[in-house]
Amino acid sequence: MATLKDKNIFRRIRDRFFIHFPSFKYRNFRLFFFGQVISVIGTWMQSTAQSWLVLQITNSPFKLGLLSAVQFLPALFLSLYAGVIIDKFSKKKILIFTQSSLAILAFVLGLLVTLKVVQYYQILIIAFLSGLVNTIDMPARQSFYIELVDKEHLMNAISLNSSAFNLARIIGPGIAGILIGAVGYSLSFYLNAISFVPVIVAIFFVVERTIRPGRFSLRDLEHVNKDAIEGLKYILKIPIILIIFALFIVVNVFGLNFNVLVPTLVKQVFKLQSTDYGFLMSMMGVGALTGSLFLAVISYKGVKHFYLFGGALVLGLTLLLTGLFPNYYLTIAFTTLSGFSMVFFLNTANTLLQMESSEEFRGRVMSIYSLIFLGFTPFGALLTGTLSEKISVQFTYSLVGMIVTITTLIVYFLGYRRVFGREELHVRRVSGSYEGNFPKK
Numbered sequence: 080m081a082t083l084k085d086k087n088i089f090r091r092i093r094d095r096f097f098i099h100f101p102s103f104k105y106r107n108f109r110l111f112f113f114g115q116v117i118s119v120i121g122t123w124m125q126s127t128a129q130s131w132l133v134l135q136i137t138n139s140p141f142k143l144g145l146l147s148a149v150q151f152l153p154a155l156f157l158s159l160y161a162g163v164i165i166d167k168f169s170k171k172k173i174l175i176f177t178q179s180s181l182a183i184l185a186f187v188l189g190l191l192v193t194l195k196v197v198q199y200y201q202i203l204i205i206a207f208l209s210g211l212v213n214t215i216d217m218p219a220r221q222s223f224y225i226e227l228v229d230k231e232h233l234m235n236a237i238s239l240n241s242s243a244f245n246l247a248r249i250i251g252p253g254i255a256g257i258l259i260g261a262v263g264y265s266l267s268f269y270l271n272a273i274s275f276v277p278v279i280v281a282i283f284f285v286v287e288r289t290i291r292p293g294r295f296s297l298r299d300l301e302h303v304n305k306d307a308i309e310g311l312k313y314i315l316k317i318p319i320i321l322i323i324f325a326l327f328i329v330v331n332v333f334g335l336n337f338n339v340l341v342p343t344l345v346k347q348v349f350k351l352q353s354t355d356y357g358f359l360m361s362m363m364g365v366g367a368l369t370g371s372l373f374l375a376v377i378s379y380k381g382v383k384h385f386y387l388f389g390g391a392l393v394l395g396l397t398l399l400l401t402g403l404f405p406n407y408y409l410t411i412a413f414t415t416l417s418g419f420s421m422v423f424f425l426n427t428a429n430t431l432l433q434m435e436s437s438e439e440f441r442g443r444v445m446s447i448y449s450l451i452f453l454g455f456t457p458f459g460a461l462l463t464g465t466l467s468e469k470i471s472v473q474f475t476y477s478l479v480g481m482i483v484t485i486t487t488l489i490v491y492f493l494g495y496r497r498v499f500g501r502e503e504l505h506v507r508r509v510s511g512s513y514e515g516n517f518p519k520k
Contacts, residue, residue: 099376102236107285108227114281116243121274123251125185127360128259128267129202130342131353132192136199140343140472144464147338148457150206154214155454159307161215162446166439170223174282177216182275184209189268213453218445225433225441226288234382234430238375241426245371245418248364256357310443317435318498320444323387323428325494327451329486330391330424332459333479334398337363339463341414343472349407362411366418374426382430388495390424391487399480402473
């Protein structure tokens with residue numbers, strides 16, 4: 080039997096664990112977290128296999144970039160309306176629908192490969208349909224965290240979920256690289272389809288805190304244009320949200336095109352195979368996992384704006400250095416650091432946007448986040464794919480790294496410092512806005 084001393088030691092360990100990871104106190108979060116862990120491994124397997132398959136079929140970085148563009152194009156035109164839907168209906172039922180749809184699309188792609196009839200245009204169609212579903216799925220998932228934990232633990236929940244995502248970034252590409260070499264592409268797609276089952280079951284058992292209409296009705300969307308415009312007006316009132324979005328646009332368009340740059344660098348410059356590509360993407364996952372776990376551990380101290388600018392700046396510098404020194408072993412180090420800094424930026428941006436948004440508009444704010452994250456990706460993917468093919472991938476790495484670095488400094492000194500002056504970089508713990516904090520004329 081456990082002694083009183085043993086129980087006290089266990090209690091102290093448990094209490095210390097919940098200080099750093101308080102999100103695990105919540106049943107809703109535990110369900111969603113462990114369902115997601117399995118699902119996102121499959122997602123990364125499909126992403127890796129799909130990129131390598133396109134390069135195998137076309138041998139064209141431009142067409143690989145076009146694939147990314149097509150996949151994210153729906154978000155460019157539909158994200159605002161997706162935000163209105165998310166604000167008006169049950170996020171739980173929306174997510175069950177979107178996750179089921181993505182599972183079906185993954186299965187169809189696997190079947191096309193198995194039957195040996197897969198062609199580039201078919202991959203483009205499936206990518207477009209996946210993008211259409213993700214236009215609703217992503218902002219719904221991002222704004223779903225507030226249904227899982229209390230607001231003061233939002234940063235912790237987002238960082239832990241990011242940890243699961245980035246653990247999958249380590250495991251998924253590595254498995255996919257091995258499977259491609261051993262049995263071909265189709266198994267990666269089938270496993271992704273199966274991996275959606277645990278998260279769908281988990282979402283089904285989540286109890287929503289906010290009661291919204293469970294049944295879809297077109298009558299509730301009669302004023303969709305007006306509601307979308309109101310969301311934009313709301314965003315324009317919050318300076319910190321505007322600053323985040325301004326920086327996020329540039330970082331996303333120029334700094335997050337790893338699915339185009341990394342396979343092109345591995346295949347055309349280093350002359351290596353799919354296993355090496357999978358390993359490099361996994362090392363990015365190691366960096367991202369380390370960053371997200373570190374943020375989760377220190378989240379009880381509050382959300383520091385420094386993480387936003389520091390993450391973007393380091394990301395830009397690592398991209399620049401990768402282009403200037405195209406050595407495989409240095410690229411491993413730079414890519415790992417890119418993953419770490421990318422997570423610092425994205426998790427901080429995500430948390431601040433949700434903290435600074437009221438419940439009424441949170442879905443629309445996060446739909447703008449998705450609009451930038453997904454809808455602006457086609458421009459970056461096409462740009463990096465074109466430059467890599469017409470000039471070189473090393474030049475493209477250096478150019479986008481320089482743009483991200485310079486823009487981060489400009490937004491900080493000419494945007495953030497003008498609003499907040501020379502005060503210490505703010506710490507956010509609970510909701511509240513900076514509305515009205517524009518600089519005095």
